[in-house]
Amino acid sequence: MAATNGDLVLNTTAPSSEKTDLFPISTDNDSSSSPTAHAPEINLDTDPEKQRSSSMASDLKTLDTALQSLSIDASDADEAYSFLRSHPNADSITQDALHILQDPTKTRRLLRKIDLTIIPCLMFTYFLQFLDKTTISYTSVMGMRQDTHLKGQDYSNVSMMFYVGFLAAEFPTQWLAQRVSRLGKYLGVNIMLWGVVLASMAGADSYAALMVQRTLLGIFEAPVAPILVLIIAMWYRKGEQGRRVSFFYVCNSLTMVFGGCVAYGASFTHSHFASWRIFFLIIGLITILLGFTVFMVLPDSPVKASSFSDAEKIAALIRTKDNQSGTQNAKIKMDQVLASFKDVRVWLVALSVLLTSIPNGGISNFSSILLTTFGYSSQEALILNTPGGAVGVVVVLLSGYLSDKWNDRSLVMLICLLPTIAGAGIMYGLDPTGIPKHHSKGWLLFASYLTGTFGAAFMLLLAWNASNLAGHSKKVTVNALTLVAFCTGNILGTQTFQDSEAPGYKSGKIAIIATLTAQIGVCFALRYCNDRLNRLNRERLAGMSEEEKEIMREKAAYSDLTDRENPFFVYTH
Numbered sequence: 001m002a003a004t005n006g007d008l009v010l011n012t013t014a015p016s017s018e019k020t021d022l023f024p025i026s027t028d029n030d031s032s033s034s035p036t037a038h039a040p041e042i043n044l045d046t047d048p049e050k051q052r053s054s055s056m057a058s059d060l061k062t063l064d065t066a067l068q069s070l071s072i073d074a075s076d077a078d079e080a081y082s083f084l085r086s087h088p089n090a091d092s093i094t095q096d097a098l099h100i101l102q103d104p105t106k107t108r109r110l111l112r113k114i115d116l117t118i119i120p121c122l123m124f125t126y127f128l129q130f131l132d133k134t135t136i137s138y139t140s141v142m143g144m145r146q147d148t149h150l151k152g153q154d155y156s157n158v159s160m161m162f163y164v165g166f167l168a169a170e171f172p173t174q175w176l177a178q179r180v181s182r183l184g185k186y187l188g189v190n191i192m193l194w195g196v197v198l199a200s201m202a203g204a205d206s207y208a209a210l211m212v213q214r215t216l217l218g219i220f221e222a223p224v225a226p227i228l229v230l231i232i233a234m235w236y237r238k239g240e241q242g243r244r245v246s247f248f249y250v251c252n253s254l255t256m257v258f259g260g261c262v263a264y265g266a267s268f269t270h271s272h273f274a275s276w277r278i279f280f281l282i283i284g285l286i287t288i289l290l291g292f293t294v295f296m297v298l299p300d301s302p303v304k305a306s307s308f309s310d311a312e313k314i315a316a317l318i319r320t321k322d323n324q325s326g327t328q329n330a331k332i333k334m335d336q337v338l339a340s341f342k343d344v345r346v347w348l349v350a351l352s353v354l355l356t357s358i359p360n361g362g363i364s365n366f367s368s369i370l371l372t373t374f375g376y377s378s379q380e381a382l383i384l385n386t387p388g389g390a391v392g393v394v395v396v397l398l399s400g401y402l403s404d405k406w407n408d409r410s411l412v413m414l415i416c417l418l419p420t421i422a423g424a425g426i427m428y429g430l431d432p433t434g435i436p437k438h439h440s441k442g443w444l445l446f447a448s449y450l451t452g453t454f455g456a457a458f459m460l461l462l463a464w465n466a467s468n469l470a471g472h473s474k475k476v477t478v479n480a481l482t483l484v485a486f487c488t489g490n491i492l493g494t495q496t497f498q499d500s501e502a503p504g505y506k507s508g509k510i511a512i513i514a515t516l517t518a519q520i521g522v523c524f525a526l527r528y529c530n531d532r533l534n535r536l537n538r539e540r541l542a543g544m545s546e547e548e549k550e551i552m553r554e555k556a557a558y559s560d561l562t563d564r565e566n567p568f569f570v571y572t573h
Contacts, residue, residue, distance in 0.1 A: 093311050125248070157211070160490075167218075167488065177476075225479070225482075252455055352519055357490050366508065370448065371448065399460060409463055471563065
């Protein structure tokens with residue numbers, strides 16, 4: 001970005017310890033006063049209301065100075081910049097927004113409104129995505145393989161085609177979503193389309209039909225995770241993002257409970273219409289209905305949230321300004337796209353996603369089949385999958401909470417990987433050939449539940465992206481690359497479970513152990529990179545005055561800079 005009229009030119013970040021809140025939320029209580037002291041006389045110099053008004057005036061002046069002195073074309077700036085600059089009543093509305101943020105009760109009310117507006121839509125979306133792509137795992141033991149004449153590696157190939165479609169569509173769909181700049185609407189349309197495809201799978205009668213339908217399912221589900229990460233980054237502070245990502249990601253585990261129960265119930269139906277066809281049809285129709293709900297309800301961004309007043313919109317923008325990551329920008333900036341591919345941390349994240357997705361590709365598609373190899377019937381396998389979902393619920397929610405509380409994504413990830421490595425080791429040791437060792441049936445079931453803990457790793461990587469990237473084109477590119485790695489890993493994962501090795505699936509179990517062990521080393525590399533960038537920026541910012549920092553920080557918040565261009569961006573482990 002050209003350095004004009006005081007624009008930023010540094011390209012590293014400041015540590016969290018140096019972050020200054022220009023719009024502090026104050027209270028009327030003076031914590032330093034003695035409870036037994038006489039109340040002092042209130043004068044104009046110490047009157048809290050006067051101090052609050054003075055602080056608001058100072059904050060408003062700083063924001064106005066930064067926006068007025070920022071020399072940037074509106075198409076290059078963040079969406080929030082245009083909204084703040086062009087609003088006909090900008091001063092009065094901004095004052096109303098500051099009143100909200102300086103009143104703790106009103107601030108909590110605003111956050112509650114954001115949560116109730118955003119989180120249910122994200123949860124519905126992710127619930128449907130994971131349920132819809134894993135329906136094939138349930139139907140695989142409900143007669144689908146026999147009715148569609150799948151043989152040998154056919155089932156693995158059908159499972160894989162979802163990720164092939166996903167992979168092919170990822171970059172195009174993300175750049176299209178950026179150009180449309182209507183994330184809620186774009187997401188809702190894609191949900192309805194994949195619901196139609198899923199419902200049509202009830203009529204599948206051949207290997208070729210399933211291959212085409214699974215590919216289309218992958219194409220329409222491709223935009224989901226990156227868009228949800230962008231939405232979280234728009235609306236929430238960094239210290240709130242881990243929990244909010246966990247709120248929607250936990251739906252992966254909830255689908256195991258819901259899907260297992262529905263599939264178990266459907267398996268008892270007796271009609272000329274096969275139970276697996278009923279299952280596809282029911283889930284597909286539910287998806288179409290909820291997709292329409294998301295289309296109508298989910299806001300595209302804080303600026304375009306019709307259910308929020310203008311003051312609430314500005315308050316939502318100001319409360320997240322210290323993220324230094326902005327909201328969105330419809331212009332695709334090739335310099336940011338190229339910068340993404342030059343950032344070593346981006347490739348480390350892609351490698352992390354690849355390594356954690358290989359086990360996911362195997363476990364999510366073969367979990368029911370594995371349970372049948374442990375000695376359980378097909379119907380028992382459907383219902384026994386549900387406790388594994390409950391394990392996932394606890395692990396994901398706890399991981400999201402701890403990652404925010406400790407301000408550390410990678411440490412929590414390490415903790416989540418270890419039980420899965422142990423679980424895969426137990427499965428390999430007690431059932432290497434598909435004939436469980438004596439009295440090992442219960443231990444193998446326990447091991448299968450242990451393998452559910454690693455799912456939180458991908459959730460934490462999504463939260464890592466939300467907290468460690470800035471510049472809308474860079475965020476879109478990195479999130480797309482993240483999902484490309486996710487698809488690649490899942491494709492490889494489905495192929496680690498070879499039909500020639502059934503029912504033992506040795507290679508699949510070994511792959512889980514090997515990839516997650518390698519991921520431990522990548523976690524430490526990511527921590528080192530972020531520590532180094534924060535240290536460099538402490539040194540860069542040390543030579544600036546506080547007044548310079550305040551003005552430049554405000555400019556940076558709305559300039560759509562990348563994290564590496566912005567000296568005030570704070571990286572999280």
